[in-house]
Amino acid sequence: MSVAAPARPAGPGGAPRPPVRRGRAVRIGPVSALLRWRQLAVPAAGFAALVLVAALSMGRGDFPIGVGEVLRTLAGLGEGPQEFIVLELRAPRVVVGALVGLALGVSGALFQTFARNPLASPDTLGITTGASVGAVAAIVLSGSTSAGALLGGLGIPLAALLGALATGALLFGLTWRAGVDGYRLVLVGIALWSVGTALTDWLLTNAEIYDAASAYVWITGSLNARTWSDALPLTVAVVVLLPLALAASRVLTLLQFGDDTARGLGVRLAGAQTAVVLLAVGLVAFAVSAAGPITFVALVVPQIAVRLAGGARPPLLASGVLGALLVVGADLVTRTLLPQALPVGILTAAIGAPYLLWLLVRGRRRSTV
Amino acid sequence: MATTVDVPARGAARSPVRARRLGTLALLLVLVAAAALASIAVGTRSIGVGDVWAALVDSSLGTEEAVIVRQLRVPRTVLGLMVGAALGLAGALMQGHTRNPLGDPGLLGVTAGASLAVVLAISALGITTPSGYVWFAFAGALTGTVLVYAIGSAGPGGATPVTLALAGAALSALLYALVRAILVSDQQTLDSFRFWVVGSLAGRDAGIAWQVAPFLAVGVLLALLNAPALNLLGLGEDVARGLGQRIWLARAVGLAAVTLLCGAATAACGPIAFVGLVVPHAVRALTGPDHRWLLPCSALAGAALLLVADVVGRVVARPGELQVGIVLALIGAPFFIALVRRRRTAGL
Numbered sequence: 001m002s003v004a005a006p007a008r009p010a011g012p013g014g015a016p017r018p019p020v021r022r023g024r025a026v027r028i029g030p031v032s033a034l035l036r037w038r039q040l041a042v043p044a045a046g047f048a049a050l051v052l053v054a055a056l057s058m059g060r061g062d063f064p065i066g067v068g069e070v071l072r073t074l075a076g077l078g079e080g081p082q083e084f085i086v087l088e089l090r091a092p093r094v095v096v097g098a099l100v101g102l103a104l105g106v107s108g109a110l111f112q113t114f115a116r117n118p119l120a121s122p123d124t125l126g127i128t129t130g131a132s133v134g135a136v137a138a139i140v141l142s143g144s145t146s147a148g149a150l151l152g153g154l155g156i157p158l159a160a161l162l163g164a165l166a167t168g169a170l171l172f173g174l175t176w177r178a179g180v181d182g183y184r185l186v187l188v189g190i191a192l193w194s195v196g197t198a199l200t201d202w203l204l205t206n207a208e209i210y211d212a213a214s215a216y217v218w219i220t221g222s223l224n225a226r227t228w229s230d231a232l233p234l235t236v237a238v239v240v241l242l243p244l245a246l247a248a249s250r251v252l253t254l255l256q257f258g259d260d261t262a263r264g265l266g267v268r269l270a271g272a273q274t275a276v277v278l279l280a281v282g283l284v285a286f287a288v289s290a291a292g293p294i295t296f297v298a299l300v301v302p303q304i305a306v307r308l309a310g311g312a313r314p315p316l317l318a319s320g321v322l323g324a325l326l327v328v329g330a331d332l333v334t335r336t337l338l339p340q341a342l343p344v345g346i347l348t349a350a351i352g353a354p355y356l357l358w359l360l361v362r363g364r365r366r367s368t369v
Numbered sequence: 370m371a372t373t374v375d376v377p378a379r380g381a382a383r384s385p386v387r388a389r390r391l392g393t394l395a396l397l398l399v400l401v402a403a404a405a406l407a408s409i410a411v412g413t414r415s416i417g418v419g420d421v422w423a424a425l426v427d428s429s430l431g432t433e434e435a436v437i438v439r440q441l442r443v444p445r446t447v448l449g450l451m452v453g454a455a456l457g458l459a460g461a462l463m464q465g466h467t468r469n470p471l472g473d474p475g476l477l478g479v480t481a482g483a484s485l486a487v488v489l490a491i492s493a494l495g496i497t498t499p500s501g502y503v504w505f506a507f508a509g510a511l512t513g514t515v516l517v518y519a520i521g522s523a524g525p526g527g528a529t530p531v532t533l534a535l536a537g538a539a540l541s542a543l544l545y546a547l548v549r550a551i552l553v554s555d556q557q558t559l560d561s562f563r564f565w566v567v568g569s570l571a572g573r574d575a576g577i578a579w580q581v582a583p584f585l586a587v588g589v590l591l592a593l594l595n596a597p598a599l600n601l602l603g604l605g606e607d608v609a610r611g612l613g614q615r616i617w618l619a620r621a622v623g624l625a626a627v628t629l630l631c632g633a634a635t636a637a638c639g640p641i642a643f644v645g646l647v648v649p650h651a652v653r654a655l656t657g658p659d660h661r662w663l664l665p666c667s668a669l670a671g672a673a674l675l676l677v678a679d680v681v682g683r684v685v686a687r688p689g690e691l692q693v694g695i696v697l698a699l700i701g702a703p704f705f706i707a708l709v710r711r712r713r714t715a716g717l
Contacts, residue, residue, distance in 0.1 A: 119471040119534055174706050186470050187650060187709045191702040194643045198698030201567045205692070212563060213556045220549050296542040303535060342550055349546035353539040360532055360539070361523045 039318065042309040046321035050328060054098060057332040058090040088228075096226040096290050097331050097344065098324040099234045101297055103287035105323025106245055108298030109305070109314035110280035113252050114273070115182040121299040122284040125189030127167050128293035129196030131285065134163020135292070136200050136215045140207040156218065157230065161289035167192055168281030172274075180273040181259075221294030221345025223331050230290050237286035242320070245279045249316055252276065256313055294345040297323050300352040307359045326352050390662050393655045397669035401450070404676035408446040409438060411680050444575035449679050449693075450672045451578060452570075452638050455585050455630040457671020458592050460645025461652070461664050462630075465599040466623050467530045473646035474631035476537040477624065480640040481544035482513020483632065487565055488548050492558040499573055502565060503580055503636045510632030516540055518624055522617075529606070568641035568694030570679050581633035588629030589668070595623045596660040603658065643697040644671045647705045654708060674701065 026035045052067070055074070059065040063085055065073075072078060073086045108121045122128050134151070138159035142152025151159050171192055175185045200219070204212050251272045254262045263269050284298065301323040302314030309318045330347035410421050416434045424435035425443075459474040467476070474480075486509025490496045496505070521536035552559045598619035601609040606616055631645065648671045649663065656662040675693065681700060682691040 117469065117471060118531060119469060119476075119538055124471055174710065177710065183470065184709055188706055190471065190646055191705045191709075194646065194698040195702045197642070198695040201563070202691075202695045204563045205567055209556055209560050213553075213559055216549075216559060217553050220553060295545070296538075299538060300542060340554065343553060346546045346550045346553070349542040350550075353542040353546070356539040357520055357536060357543075360536055361520060 036310065039309045039311060039315055042305070042315075043317045043321045046318065046325050050098065050321060050325045053325065053329050053332060054094045057094050057328060057335070058086050060332065060336050061085075061090060092228045092231055093223050093226045093331070094328055096231045096234065097223050097327045099231065099238050100223075100287045100291045100294060101301075101324035101327030102242070102320040103234070103238055103283040103323075104294065104297040104327075105301040105305070105319035105321070106242065106316050107280045107284040107287070108323075109302040109316050109319035110245060110248075110252070110276055110283075111298070112302050113313045114255065114276050114280070115186050116256070117182070117186055118303055119299070120186055120189070121302075122280070122288075123293070123295060123299050124193060125171060125186070126192030126194075126196050127164050127171065127281060127284050128288050128295075128298075129193050129200065130167025130170075131160040131164035131288040132219050132293055133196050133199045133203070134159040134161070134166075135218050136203045137163075139215045139218065140203045140211045157233075157289045160292070161233075161285055164285035164288050165281070167196065168277075168285060172277055172281070175277075179259075179270045180277055185277070217343055218292045220343040221292035221348070222343035223291055223327075224341075224343075226291070234286045234290040237282060241279055241282050244275075245283070245316055248272070248276055248279065252313065252316075292343075292345065294327060294348055296349045296352060297326060300349075300356050301326060304352065304356055304359060386657065390656050390666075393652075393666055394662075394669070397666055397673065400673040401669050401676075404673045404680070405446050405450060407680050408449060408676045409442045412437075412442060412683050440575075444578060445570055445573065445679075446676065448573055448578045448637060449570050449676045451582065451585055452634040452641070453644060453672035453675030454668040455588065455634040455671070456641060456644035456675070457648040457652075457667040457669070458589065458664055459627045459630040459634070460647075460671070461649040461660070461667035462592055462595065462599070462623050462627050463645065464649050465603065465660055465663075466620060466627075467534045468603070469530060469534050470650065471646075472534060473642055474627055476534060476541070477627055477631070478513030478517040478537050478540045478544065479510040479628065479631045479635060480513075480642070481541035481548075482509040482511070482516075483507070483635045484548050484562075484566065484640065485509055485544045486512075488551050488558060488562055491561045492551055492555050497561045499565070499639075500577055503577060506636035506639075507581075507584070507632050510635055511628060513540065513544060514624065514628040514632070518621075565639045567692040568639040569692040570638055570675075571690060571692070573637060577637050581637045584629045584633040588626045588633065591622050591626035592630065592664055595619065595626060596664050599623065599660040600658075603660075639694070641675070641694045641697065643694070643701055644675055647701060648674060651705060651708055 024035050026033055055067045055070045058074075059067055059070045063081075065082055065086065069078070069082060070086055073083055074091075078086060104122070111120045111122060111125065112118055114120075135156045138151040138154065138156050142149055154162070171185070171189055172180070174188045174192075175181070177184070204215060207215065251262075251267055254265050254267050255272065255276070256262075257265070259269060262272075287294075302319040305318040305322050306314045308322075309315045326348055327344060330351055331344045333351070334342050334344055334347050409425075410416060410418060414434075414437060416438065420432075420434045421438055424430055424432075424438040427435075428439070456474065460472075463474050463476060464470065464472040466472070483506040486505040487502050490502060490505040496502065517533070517537045517540050520540065521533040524532055552562060598609075598614055601612055601614045602616070602619060604612075609619075610616055634641070649667050652666045652670050653663055656666050674697065678696040678700065679693045682693050682696040685691055685696075
C-alpha cells in the first residue's frame with residue numbers, strides 16, 4: 001500500500017524541515033553503493049545487544065553463571081560442568097530463539113516489501129496458520145484416527161513444517177498468473193489465513209481439553225526444551241536462505257517502484273517475484289517448525305526496524321537482527337523476571353507491540369510501506 | 370497502487386454501470402430472502418414449507434413444529450441477518466478508511482478487545498453463557514477501538530491509513546498476548562473460550578438480538594452517511610481536504626460506525642472474521658469502488674453469506690452442527706480465491 005506523502009513534509013510549525021542527509025555514495029571500481037550509516041549502525045548495535053542478551057540468558061537459570069564466564073565458555077575455554085550446562089543445556093534454546101527471530105524478521109520484511117503493505121506478514125497471509133493446522137492436527141488427532149496417528153508419528157516439528165510449506169505452495173500456486181501480483185498475493189493470503197484459522201479452531205473445539213491446552217501452548221510459540229537437533233534444520237535453512245535474501249535486496253528496492261517501473265529498470269519480474277516469495281516462505285516454515293508460530297515478530301519487527309534504520313522499506317538485515325534480539329530478550333524475561341514461565345510467544349508481543357506503538361506516537365514518519 | 374476512481378459521468382456512459390449495480394442489488398436482495406427462508410425451514414428436524422408458513426402466519430398455532438419455528442429458528446435467522454449485514458458493512462468501511470485490502474473490522478482492536486474482556490469475564494467472574502458475555506464483549510470492543518484510534522491519531526501526522534492500521538495491529542498483538550497469558554495457564558477458561566472464539570449463532574436466545582439491535586441501527590445509519598466522504602477520502606487526504614471534506618470528522622464517523630457494528634456483532638456471536646474481510650472484495654468486483662453502492666451491497670451480501678453458511682453448518686453435521694465461523698471459511702475461501710483469480714478485483 002503506498003500512501004502519497006509530500007516530497008518534504010512540513011515540520012510541526014509549518015516550517016520546512018532541514019533537508020535529510022541521504023548518506024554518501026561509495027565507489028570501488030565498477031561497484032558503487034549508497035552508504036547510510038544508520039542502516040549499518042542499527043544492525044551493528046542490535047547484534048552487539050543480541051550477543052550481550054544471549055550471554056546473559058545462557059548464564060541465568062538454577063545454576064547462575066556470570067556473563068564473562070559464559071563468553072569464555074563459548075570461546076572454548078570453559079571447563080567441566082559449566083561447559084556442559086552452557087553448551088548442552090542452555091545454548092540450544094538461545095540459538096534456536098535467535099535463529100527463529102532472525103528468520104521471522106527477514107521473512108516479514110520480504111513479505112511487507114513485496115506486497116507493499118505493512119500488514120502483510122506470514123501471520124496474516126496464512127503461512128504460520130498452516131503450520132498451526134499441521135501441528136495441532138498432529139497433537140489432537142494422533143490418538144483418534146489412523147491418518148492422525150500417521151501425522152502424530154511424523155512428530156510436531158515435521159507436521160508444522162509440512163503445513164507451512166503446503167500453505168506456502170498453495171499461496172504461490174493460487175496467486176500465480178504469469179507472475180505474482182502483490183495485491184492478489186494478499187487477497188489469496190487472506191483466504192488461506194481464514195481457512196487455516198477455521199481448521200485450527202475446529203480441531204481445538206473437538207479435542208480433549210488436555211490436548212487442546214497443549215496445542216494452545218504450541219500455537220503461542222515456545223522455546224521450552226529445545227536441543228541441538230531442533231536447531232540443525234533451522235540453521236541449515238538460515239545459512240542457505242539468508243544470503244540469498246540479502247542478495248535479493250537490490251531487486252526488492254526496484255520492485256518497490258511498482259511492477260512496470262521495475263520491469264523498465266531491467267528486473268526479470270516473474271523470476272524475481274518467485275524468488276522473493278519462495279525465500280520468505282522457506283525462512284518462515286523452518287522457523288515455525290522449530291519453535292511454533294511466535295506471533296507478531298514478523299509483523300511488528302520490520303516496522304520497528306524501518307523506523308529505527310530509516311530508508312524507504314523495511315531493511316532486511318536490521319529486521320533479522322532485531323527479530324533475533326526480540327525473541328532472545330523475551331525468552332530471557334519469561335525465564336527470569338516473571339513469577340511463572342510463560343511461552344515466549346506471549347512476551348514477544350507484549351514487548352514488541354508497545355514499542356511499535358510508542359514509535360508510532362512519537363514518530364515523524366508520515367507513511368511507510 | 371492504482372486507485373480506480375469511478376467518475377460519475379452523466380448520460381450514456383453511465384447506464385451500463387448503473388444497470389449492473391441495480392442488477393447486483395436485486396440479486397442480493399433475492400439471495401437474502403432465499404437464505405432467510407432456508408434458514409427458517411432447514412434444520413436438525415425437517416419441517417415442511419407448509420408447516421413453516423402456517424407457523425409464521427398463525428401465531429396461536431401450538432404444534433411442536435410451530436414452536437420450533439417461532440422460538441428457535443426465526444430469532445436465529447434474524448440474528449444472523451443482523452450480524453451478517455453488520456460485519457459486511459463494517460468490513461467495507463474499514464477497508465475504505467485504511468485503504469488496505471487486509472483491513473478487516475477486527476484490525477481496529479475490536480476483536481482483540483472483546484476477546485480479552487470475555488476471557489476476563491470467564492476467568493475472573495465465572496461467566497460461561499453467550500448471553501452473559503454480551504456486555505463484556507461489547508465493552509471490550511469499544512475500549513479496544515478507542516485506544517487504537519487515540520494511538521493512531523496521536524502521532525504528528527494525525528490518523529492516516531498506515532498509522533491506524535499499524536496501531537490496530539500492534540494493540541491487537543498486545544491484547545492477544547494478555548489473552549494468551551491467561552489461557553495457557555488456565556485450562557478451565559480455555560475450555561469455555563475455545564467455543565466462544567469460533568463464532569456461532571447457536572444457543573443465542575432472542576434477547577441477544579434485542580440487546581444489540583439499537584447499536585446496530587445507529588451503526589448502519591452512520592455507515593451509510595459516511596459513504597460520500599469515503600469516496601472523497603479515496604482520492605487521497607489532500608485532495609479530499611481540498612474538496613472541502615473535514616477529514617477528522619469523516620474518520621471519526623466511520624470509525625464510530627465500525628465500532629458499533631463490529632462490536633455489537635462480536636458481542637452477539639463471537640468473532641467471525643471472514644465476512645468483513647472477504648465480502649467487500651467480492652462485492653467491489655461487482656459494484657466498483659463507489660461506496661454509496663459498495664456499502665449497502667456489502668451489508669446484503671454479508672447477511673446472505675452468513676445465513677447460508679449457518680444453514681450449511683446445520684445440515685452437514687446432523688444431528689450436531691458445525692459453527693458458522695468454520696463453515697464460512699471452509700466454503701467461502703475457495704469461492705473467494707476463484708473470484709480473485711478470475712476477475713480483476715477492483716483496487717481500493
